[in-house]
Amino acid sequence: MALAVIGASVFVVPLIGLATRTPWSDLTTLMTSGLVVDALRLSLVTSLAATVISVVLGVPLAWVLSRVEFPGRHVMRSVVTLPMVLPPVVGGAALLFALGRRGIIGEPLNQATGFLLPFSMWGVVVANVFVAMPFLVVTVEGALNTIDQRFEGAAATLGASRLTVFRRITLPMIAPSLRAGAVLAWARALGEFGATVTFAGNLQGRTQTLPLAVFVALESDRDTAVAVSLVLVVVSLVVLLSMRDRWWGRR
Numbered sequence: 001m002a003l004a005v006i007g008a009s010v011f012v013v014p015l016i017g018l019a020t021r022t023p024w025s026d027l028t029t030l031m032t033s034g035l036v037v038d039a040l041r042l043s044l045v046t047s048l049a050a051t052v053i054s055v056v057l058g059v060p061l062a063w064v065l066s067r068v069e070f071p072g073r074h075v076m077r078s079v080v081t082l083p084m085v086l087p088p089v090v091g092g093a094a095l096l097f098a099l100g101r102r103g104i105i106g107e108p109l110n111q112a113t114g115f116l117l118p119f120s121m122w123g124v125v126v127a128n129v130f131v132a133m134p135f136l137v138v139t140v141e142g143a144l145n146t147i148d149q150r151f152e153g154a155a156a157t158l159g160a161s162r163l164t165v166f167r168r169i170t171l172p173m174i175a176p177s178l179r180a181g182a183v184l185a186w187a188r189a190l191g192e193f194g195a196t197v198t199f200a201g202n203l204q205g206r207t208q209t210l211p212l213a214v215f216v217a218l219e220s221d222r223d224t225a226v227a228v229s230l231v232l233v234v235v236s237l238v239v240l241l242s243m244r245d246r247w248w249g250r251r
């Protein structure tokens with residue numbers, strides 16, 4: 001019990017420290033400052049966009065990894081989940097070398113269209129998708145591997161196409177996991193820092209999200225940094241508490 005209390009304090013004490021330094025009387029004023037409003041707007045837009053893209057691309061990817069046998073499937077699964085353990089700065093550097101002005105894809109794209117991902121809002125979205133989509137893929141693939149496939153087989157024998165089976169049978173069965181994966185992806189995108197600052201930069205009103213605003217404010221406005229940090233902590237706690245039944249049961 002004593003060791004458990006010490007272990008819990010590793011997580012509780014920093015949160016208490018943050019709460020004690022929060023300027024509660026000036027919280028409303030701080031949260032309505034231009035820096036915070038711009039960062040909050042950009043964070044919401046980019047994290048929601050990244051979540052939508054993660055669902056659109058991640059669900060089919062999870063289905064392929066779960067249902068289709070092909071050479072190198074285990075390697076592909078490892079590559080897809082790599083951003084979950086890869087240092088975000090390394091991920092941002094990889095995106096820069098691939099999609100930057102001199103990247104293997106970014107350079108011909110820029111020459112053909114004039115479009116440049118780094119230092120733009122879409123660069124933030126791409127960085128968020130890179131780090132957030134693996135959480136959705138892992139969650140959905142796990143659900144696909146555990147559902148009873150006899151229902152899908154029965155629908156197929158009755159003449160349903162593969163798309164119809166997925167839409168009418170598979171998707172409703174994995175809906176709770178899909179929602180959980182989408183929430184996890186959104187929360188991860190909202191809190192992303194390393195890949196964003198490396199690939200998209202830190203420009204207020206353009207690429208500066210809430211975590212980047214905290215980093216900047218720590219050097220010049222400690223109260224604003226603490227207030228924004230508190231907001232991110234509250235959002236994260238709400239997400240975890242909303243998913244407690246799925247992860248830990250109803251206790």
